[in-house]
Amino acid sequence: xxxxxxxxRYAVLQEGQAVSFWCDPISGHDTLYWYQQPRDQGPQxxxxxxxxxxxxxxxxxxxxxxxxxxxxxxxxxxxxxAKQGDTATYLCASSLSGGNERLFFGHGTKLSVL
Amino acid sequence: QxxxxxxxxxxxxxxxxxxxxxxxxxxxxxxxxPWYWQFPRESPALLIAIRPVSNKKExxxxxxxxxxxxxKLSLHITDSQPGDSATxxxxxxxxxxxxxxxxxxxxxxxSP
Numbered sequence: 109x110x111x112x113x114x115x116x117r118y119a120v121l122q123e124g125q126a127v128s129f130w131c132d133p134i135s136g137h138d139t140l141y142w143y144q145q146p147r148d149q150g151p152q153x154x155x156x157x158x159x160x161x162x163x164x165x166x167x168x169x170x171x172x173x174x175x176x177x178x179x180x181x182x183x184x185x186x187x188x189x190a191k192q193g194d195t196a197t198y199l200c201a202s203s204l205s206g207g208n209e210r211l212f213f214g215h216g217t218k219l220s221v222l
Numbered sequence: 223q224x225x226x227x228x229x230x231x232x233x234x235x236x237x238x239x240x241x242x243x244x245x246x247x248x249x250x251x252x253x254x255x256p257w258y259w260q261f262p263r264e265s266p267a268l269l270i271a272i273r274p275v276s277n278k279k280e281x282x283x284x285x286x287x288x289x290x291x292x293x294k295l296s297l298h299i300t301d302s303q304p305g306d307s308a309t310x311x312x313x314x315x316x317x318x319x320x321x322x323x324x325x326x327x328x329x330x331x332x333s334p
Contacts, residue, residue, distance in 0.1 A: 211258075
């Protein structure tokens with residue numbers, strides 16, 4: 109069974125540039141999460157979906173970040189105008205609904221904003 | 223405000239020793255506490271988990287001790303092996319199954 113797939117693996121930007129991250133969850137997993145993990149810190153939730161619906165985006169910087177999951181499968185996270193403080197690894201995870209179930213993480217996208 | 227706190231930030235033990243990792247939380251409505259481990263250049267993966275109905279959960283050399291009254295838990299790694307060297311995250315989930323909230327992590331190094 110394929111795991112959670114993310115692309116790209118790495119991204120390097122200048123401040124002000126835009127970037128999109130893509131995630132393909134495990135087949136059949138209805139819940140998809142985007143976490144931001146700064147260096148040497150724990151993952152911090154940005155947004156999560158159940159099917160195509162946003163369940164919680166309260167930690168998503170809405171002025172510059174957006175996330176969609178239009179068909180309840182793949183998802184895209186976009187940063188409109190990157191800042192140096194956005195430098196982090198962006199992790200996508202998926203699970204079956206309920207929230208207590210095991211999260212399966214992708215390898216992440218390591219973003220550097222210069 | 224960090225809702226799940228961990229200590230120490232880093233820990234070095236010799237092979238064969240027991241490593242003890244601490245975790246505390248604020249919100250009594252958390253009802254599920256998984257521990258994830260993360261190896262360098264890898265993503266987090268589930269190691270072991272406990273619910274507040276239990277005060278202990280064992281899986282091989284890994285044991286969670288849970289104190290609901292004090293809102294504390296700890297992960298004990300007995301007979302530590304160099305392959306256990308990783309960062310360990312304590313996490314929590316609210317009743318009703320919302321997203322995981324991760325702690326700050328403890329980096330464990332096991333020296334042979």
